[in-house]
Amino acid sequence: MEKKVLFCATKDYHFEAFHLPYFKWFKEQGYEVHTAAHGDLVLPFVDKKHIIPIQRSPIKIENLKAYKDLEKLIESNNFQLVHCHTPMGGVLARLAGRKAREKGTKMIYTAHGFHFCKGSPLINWLLYYPIEKYLAKLTDCLITINEEDFQLARKRNFKAQEIKHVHGVGVDTERFHPVSPFYKSVLRLEKGYRDDDFLMFYAAEFNKNKNQQLLLRSFSLIKDEIPNARLLLAGEGPLLDDCRKLAETLGISENVDFLGFRNDIDVLLKISDLAVASSLREGLPVNIMEAMACGLPVVAVKNRGHSELVKNNQNGWLIDRNDERNFTEKILKVFGDSELRIKYGKNGRKMIENKYSTKKILEAKSEIYKLYMIDKEDIMWAVH
Template identity: 55%
Template sequence: MKKKILFCATVDYHFSLFHLPFIKWFKEQGWEVHVAAAGSLKLPYVDYQFHLPIQRSPLKKDNIAAYKKINALIEKYQYDFIDSHTPMGGILGRLAARNRRNKGLKVIYTAHGFHFCNGAPLLNWLVYYPIEKIMAHFTDLLITINHEDYSLAMKHKFKAKEIALIHGVGVNPDRFTPVTKIQKGILREKHHYHRDAFLMFYGAEFNRNKNQSFLIKALAHIKEQQPEARLILAGEGPELNHCKELAESLGIRHMVDFLGFRKDIDLLLQMCDLVVASSLREGLPVNIMEGMAAGLPIVAVPNRGHGELVCSGRNGWIVKNVNEMADKVKLLAADERLCKQLGAESREIILEKYSVNKVLEEKRKLYKKVINEMGGEVQWAVH
């Protein structure tokens, strides 16, 4: 009989963006793979996919129905393994699984950035810290993706059976590859940019945490010295109109391109010179890793995720305010050689630690260790 695994998260596109290599790997090992999350996105490598009426806030009543559905799925399919992600997916998945752990069910939770962290609002600590600490009791393996979260879990004595640290969810360096200057020029012509423009990119949902207004204000500081600079923003969200109005009020609307939701991030990165990042909180941001894989330098504000990826002076800089961001952009815009040097270091860091194959190997070892505890040695296929 095939072993069964349930992947659980708040929304299904979380799996599409970050976890298909791991879902595919389980399928290759002969497992029956189920997924439970909100949404109707068709995912590959999945045997059964279930919609959950799950909400991001732990205070929403719909989460009671989502919990009941996960519980019913566990009872019906008798899973061997639950792999949960996102705060609410992790909470409900572990709650529903808690009474079956003494019957052999193994439960993993990956924290993609605790909502409580250094600099997080007090409310986050009041709400999410006690929840995560309690939920750790129902967790066989708690996986963290940055050193700060790992240290927090250890320091505060989270009672998961094991706590581990890995290098995020990985990025495919073969998709996000650097291009030659000639290739970059061709891409720019296709997208109607001047060959000599200095293009900065940031791809993220427009919300208060992602803080795109910071980047727009920094751009206003360099408009006189670098009139050919352009800020390219991909994404949608509740703060989009505010950012458009801000760019208009600062007289730089013509220097900011709001692209909306895009699926061609790899091509957009290939025509750009720099990745900028302004989010207040990050676990280990994939959008930054994609820019690094594409061979671009990074200029970002301080947070735990950016600090893991950006080595100041090696592949970019961590900056504390709008003036520092503007100064670093001006420096790079005036020095093509420095851009190239820092970008090469960015890609080297990805190849050293953060490629999807390296992360898959890290998780494979953790998966194998937990699953072998079910009883008997598991034979793993090699692909």
């Protein structure tokens, strides 16, 4: 029997960003790799790409068509394993795969951070918690990417056949790595920055959760003490214009670079001195892991994802949400102590290599996959 695996997500760029090593691994195991998502990217290691109109918002009518398309796709192929990712990809794939699962298809779901967690609004618990708890019954293996979600799923008695904790999707430590002072200087020159600039970097969509306003307000408090400081903000989103206006109001627009969408994040991290992060909710943030892999200390708002990665006085600091002055104090501490900057950067890099690299995550995930391949007579399907 031909072996097939299906990866499902809301948008196909999710695959490009996080899952290509796992596609490659399945190809090496002799599997035909299928993907199901919205978008028309050309993806390596994929045998068949199915464009499904999945929308991020659960109330979009297009999701009804997406469900029917997924159901037809899953029932017309004898997938051994489906591994689904992203909230709507996970919802639709598990619902659409109910009949196939009864015939032996195995369903894996990776929760990239539950929307309900400590400190979440009540509406998140009322809306998302019942959905995830019900869908756990349709899941052979629920993978969580942080300790808080793992413990929550176990304590709340989610009925997945297995609940596993894997440390994220992995960071490519060959692409994201520290560079020598000389090469850093060369890269800065190429990007239009000087050697004596103090560069702080954050890559995230401009939305309410990512909370870039905190960074702008904190930056305004240090502009006189670090006149050569620059804040680099990569990303797009609905609140981008509002943040531009806030920078102007605070008188810092000349020192804040709104970089838009970038595909050179690795280079931007290599030229930076400090990673900052202001988001209110995170599962296990790739942007912080990439920064740590590049040897940067981190100052970040305290949340479950950041808390898993940033350890106070080891590789950076965690700050209470909207505590602008403490955030500013820690930025000044990093600026004024180059030895501490190097030490924290090395500690962060070591943590990534030991626990969060693509190599380590691939080893962990492949062990999960092999369990199904061996114990379940090679029956497996993966939706990401």
